[in-house]
Every structure is written in structure tokens, then in C-alpha cells.
Amino acid sequence: AQSVTQLDSQVPVFEEAPVELRCNYSSSVSVYLFWYVQYPNQGLQLLLKYLSGSTLVKGINGFEAEFNKSQTSFHLRKPSVHISDTAEYFCAVSGDNTDKLIFGTGTRLQVFP
Amino acid sequence: DAGVIQSPRHEVTEMGQEVTLRCKPISGHDYLFWYRQTMMRGLELLIYFNNNVPIDDSGMPEDRFSAKMPNASFSTLKIQPSEPRDSAVYFCASSLRLTRGGYGYTFGSGTRLTVV
Numbered sequence: 001a002q003s004v005t006q007l008d009s010q011v012p013v014f015e016e017a018p019v020e021l022r023c024n025y026s027s028s029v030s031v032y033l034f035w036y037v038q039y040p041n042q043g044l045q046l047l048l049k050y051l052s053g054s055t056l057v058k059g060i061n062g063f064e065a066e067f068n069k070s071q072t073s074f075h076l077r078k079p080s081v082h083i084s085d086t087a088e089y090f091c092a093v094s095g096d097n098t099d100k101l102i103f104g105t106g107t108r109l110q111v112f113p
Numbered sequence: 114d115a116g117v118i119q120s121p122r123h124e125v126t127e128m129g130q131e132v133t134l135r136c137k138p139i140s141g142h143d144y145l146f147w148y149r150q151t152m153m154r155g156l157e158l159l160i161y162f163n164n165n166v167p168i169d170d171s172g173m174p175e176d177r178f179s180a181k182m183p184n185a186s187f188s189t190l191k192i193q194p195s196e197p198r199d200s201a202v203y204f205c206a207s208s209l210r211l212t213r214g215g216y217g218y219t220f221g222s223g224t225r226l227t228v229v
Contacts, residue, residue, distance in 0.1 A: 044218075
């Protein structure tokens with residue numbers, strides 16, 4: 001069975017600074033990895049996904065993530081954050097042996113001016 | 114494409130009352146998921162359907178919860194009787210299996226349920 005761990009529940013950062021949100025997964029089969037963002041009082045929106053191929057995945061709003069099979073990680077990065085990036089970010093995993101998407105507990109990114 | 118549509122956006126009800134949450138998935142999506150989000154437990158998968166058939170309801174907390182999908186364009190989640198601990202945001206998501214694997218989940222905006 002797949003599982004995903006988001007190592008940080010909160011990440012405070014100043015505007016224009018770089019940020020990395022960490023995600024580690026566990027799976028015995030091929031995995032598909034996702035990052036979702038949830039702005040206040042909204043549903044989850046897909047940021048990016050890794051299905052296969054290039055390990056560096058680029059998403060919306062300037063975010064990117066790198067799939068690292070040896071480290072079983074899929075960390076999300078942005079070189080320069082904006083106030084508007086303040087939100088909850090969820091890492092999620094699925095695989096060929098399941099129909100379900102398993103979510104992490106979320107990381108709250110707080111960007112300060 | 115209007116996306117996944119949930120109604121109502123907000124629901125306030127008294128303990129003991131029946132509550133029905135509604136979801137219209139994206140046309141053509143063959144999977145539908147109901148999630149519950151709370152501060153304490155995060156995102157919990159309650160139940161999901163494939164081609165209108167319930168596949169896994171192991172996340173449904175109690176017999177007070179029931180879900181139906183009478184056709185490909187409509188699903189309901191019912192709580193009867195409701196209790197204060199059911200207060201949460203309930204999300205519906207629909208999905209299509211991607212040709213390269215994985216799923217393209219699209220979430221609705223959620224229903225914020227408050228049981229007083």
C-alpha cells in the first residue's frame with residue numbers, strides 16, 4: 001500500500017525567498033505523485049504531477065518538483081515566493097494497483113512581507 | 114467545463130437533523146470521491162465510486178453516513194442523524210484514469226457543514 005509523509009506541518013518564509021516543501025512516499029509498486037494547493041475556503045487544485053519520464057516536473061505558478069526514486073521523495077520547490085502563495089499544500093500518491101489517491105497531512109506555507 | 118459542482122456551499126443544521134450534500138462530477142469522469150476535511154484529521158477519503166458503483170466505503174465513519182450515485186452526473190452524501198462532530202468541510206472530486214497512468218482528480222469547492 002502507498003503512503004505519503006509531509007515532514008513539515010508549517011513553513012514560514014519571507015516574500016521573494018526560495019522555499020522547499022518536503023514529501024516522502026512509500027510504495028512497493030510504480031507510483032504516481034501529485035502536489036495540490038488549497039487556498040483559504042477553496043477546494044484543492046492540482047499544481048503538478050509526476051507520472052513517468054523526466055524526474056523534474058514543472059507546474060503552475062512557478063512551482064516545480066523533483067522525483068527522486070532512491071530517496072523516495074517528491075519535494076516541491078519555488079525559487080521566489082509571493083504573498084499569494086500562502087496556502088495549504090498537499091502531496092499525494094497513487095499507483096497502478098489502486099484507484100485511490102492517498103494524501104499527506106498537508107503543509108501550511110505562510111509567506112510574510 | 115464548469116468543473117465539479119457541489120451544493121450547498123454552506124450548511125448549518127441542528128443536531129439530529131438529516132443533511133444531504135450533493136455533487137455533480139465532470140462529464141465523462143468515471144470516478145467520484147467523497148472526502149472530509151477537518152483540522153484534527155486532515156483529508157479523509159470516505160467513499161468512492163467507479164462507473165456509479167461504490168468501490169470502497171471503508172472510510173465512512175458510521176452507519177449514519179450513506180452515499181449514492183444514481184447516475185453518472187449526480188451523487189449524494191447523506192448524514193442521518195447529524196451530530197456536532199460531523200462538522201467539517203466535505204469535498205467531492207471526480208477523476209478519469211489518465212492514459213499514462215495515475216488519475217486527474219478535480220475537486221469541487223466543498224460544502225462547509227456546521228452541526229450545532
